[in-house]
Amino acid sequence: MRIALAQLNPTIGDIGGNTGKMRKVVEAVRRAGADLVIFPELAVTGYPPRDLLCRRDFLRRVEEALREEVAPLSRGPALLVGAPVQGEGEFLYNAALLYTGGSLCFRQDKSLLPNYDVFDESRYFRPARERAPVRLGDFNLGLTICEDIWNDKDYWNRRLYEIDPVEELVAKGADLIINLSASPYHYGKIGLRVDMIRSIARKYGRPLIYANQVGGNDELIFDGSSLAVNPSGQVACLAAGFEEDVVLLEVARTDAMGVLVRAMGRLRCPAGEPVDAAPQLYPCLEVSPGHLPGEDIGYVYRALVLGIADYLRKTGFRKALVGLSGGIDSSVTAALAAAALGPENVLGVSMPSRYSSPGSRFDARKLAENLGIAFREVPIERMFSAFLESMNQGGDPCGDLAEENIQARIRGNILMFISNREGYLVLTTGNKSEMAVGYCTLYGDMSGGLAVLADVSKVMVYQLARYINREREIIPHSVLVKPPSAELKPGQVDQDSLPPYEVLDAILQAYIEEEKSADEIAARGFDPELVREVIRKVDRAEYKRRQAAPGLRVTSRAFGMGRRMPVAWRAG
Structure with a gap:
């Protein structure tokens, strides 16, 4: 037969x-x-x-x-x-x-x-x-x-x-x-x-x-x-x-x-x-x-490319928009989108503020050139200054978290404006590590239609970047070696607020994917207080994740439909 x-x-x-x-x-x-x-x-x-x-x-x-x-x-x-x-x-x-x-x-x-x-x-x-x-x-x-x-x-x-x-x-x-x-x-x-x-x-x-x-x-x-x-x-x-x-x-x-x-x-x-x-x-x-x-990281790459292509095709979109910060997450997201949709269907938008380094602005533009995607630069300084003056009633800026986050929210509005006017689907760029602990801004960098890296840890993002560069330099080398930073205040780097990503990702995998308790995770050699703090951040950030764009699943336990946690709860 x-x-x-x-x-x-x-x-x-x-x-x-x-x-x-x-x-x-x-x-x-x-x-x-x-x-x-x-x-x-x-x-x-x-x-x-x-x-x-x-x-x-x-x-x-x-x-x-x-x-x-x-x-x-x-x-x-x-x-x-x-x-x-x-x-x-x-x-x-x-x-x-x-x-x-x-x-x-x-x-x-x-x-x-x-x-x-x-x-x-x-x-x-x-x-x-x-x-x-x-x-x-x-x-x-x-x-x-x-x-x-x-x-x-x-x-x-x-x-x-x-x-x-x-x-x-x-x-x-x-x-x-x-x-x-x-x-x-x-x-x-x-x-x-x-x-x-x-x-x-x-x-x-x-x-x-x-x-x-x-x-x-x-x-x-x-x-x-x-x-x-x-x-x-x-x-x-x-x-x-x-x-x-x-x-x-x-x-x-x-x-x-x-x-x-x-x-x-x-x-x-x-x-x-x-x-x-x-x-x-x-x-x-x-x-x-x-x-x-x-099975290697190339399988994750192919899965994400397929996920992007089918999500747009099956929802009726033909082109995607990515906010380019000059960092590793937006670079990987843009490269995946270009592979999935063709470079001609991807637009990268750089939105620098007073805190954006010249290196990041250069890296965003260089990435777009390497990928062959369209590129625009829309500075946000005038909009940011107007917010500071209005919300501080003409006084000096406070330099607090609200002022940091308003930059991300201005950028989210710009991307959604372009999306509405020109028919692009916005791809958000936050990774699983950031989403897990709430290191992301509601209505800011979380704004968009598909969260490409929502189930990809920071360590895996770097693995994907190296895979993307396996034959030639697409993501600039400087992006891979500089410390990750949201660039929302002077001299800011992620490690000011988070433990090293190698440590954070190991704790997150044990807690989210393996469902281990704090004591079980600490028994693996991690500082018990750090473990408890990471778990507190994960639990408190559930309300943010509930409002996030759908994220492509590539691990055994992703946020969303596979992990249904209450928002209003308390460990007793």
């Missing part, structure tokens, strides 16, 4: 557009001789559709699309498609639907509904009541959906759920496990996922085919990286990361080894030009036995 593994980038709610992509893939792989096409979890709606699932008109449109657009496509190869389906009592199920000959022949609902981190599936879906393989050709397919394969007690040394769908399906005769997934990316996730899938394949002596969604949907970024693994645990194929891909596989039964999977090649067809009668197959990514490419 030939199987096409279709890793697509859906737009949430764009049912017609999503099924249109499926149609292009089916037409191409049919000419390549595919017997079955596998699409990701909730491919019809995109993942996560959230409260769109509560709208009756939306669910009716899904039902119509399945009946009128998806089912007829199965008159060629069979289709395995993820979609929300209403069952008995109008309960909603996250389903894998198998279509053959123009009609639905089998449905397997998702059994394990995650309700942690960024997931909230029990809000919308009921779990499957039963699990059983389905016969297609010479094979018994065990259909699973995303979380269904993340509960192996031998791999995790525990179980989050009472049942293991893979275990049950194998016991009932499944000889090929297929998983439809929408698994969001975070740094290190790809290696973990592949290792787990290989472990499951070896444990049950069954091949496992994994089809993952790709693309950015709001805060979440999906890496794709779909794959097929043989019973030995050998990776038969690995689809591209962070881009659409279609891989053609051949599944065969052998006397000695059981069911085996072999990669035949890739098709460049999901959203591209129409293919001819005999579409060309391109080589798959090479994966040596027992070894996968190592």
